[in-house]
Amino acid sequence: MAETGVDKKLVVRPANTRSAEQRIHMEQIAADGVCPFCPENLPTYHKRETLEKGAYWTLTKNDFPYKGSKSHYLAILNRHASGLTDLTPVEGAELIDMFSRVAKKENISGGAVAMRFGNHPKLRNSISHLHVHLIEPDVEDPNMSDIKFSIAKNKPNT
Secondary structure: OOOOOOHHHHHHOHHHOOOHHHHHHHHHHHHHHOOOOOOEEEEHOOOOOOOEEEEOOOEOOOOOOOOOOOEHHHEEEEOOOOHHHOOOOOHHHHHHHHHHHHHHOOOOOOOOEEEEOOOOEEOOOOOOOOOOEEEOOOOOOOOOOOOOOEEEEOOOOO
């Protein structure tokens, strides 16, 4: 169920980044006209090591973790798709198994699993290639900031 006719220029949205460093990185990817999460591009554009490679997902740490997180993992789909309905049940099962293993191994007792999907201009995803966040907040830090996972904004991205 691979997505067809994907305009790779619309895959990266630098306006949705959370830091200047991330924005510069995304602007370069947008200029290159590629999807940074497609398997052939991941080693070039993602700096963190692959922790686990499954049949359907690649597990890594986020290059740009959310402020206030103790750990922030990404599971990146091993084929290009941006819609939730593009996922198969077996892909979903592998994702849950992968996150369960890392949570057990790293003793993550609480946090969030979050995924944006779709390719609408108002969505807040910075990369429109299915990837899922496993975020553990740093609850032991007395100065921990709130972790906010934005889904959409009123004005379209420019």
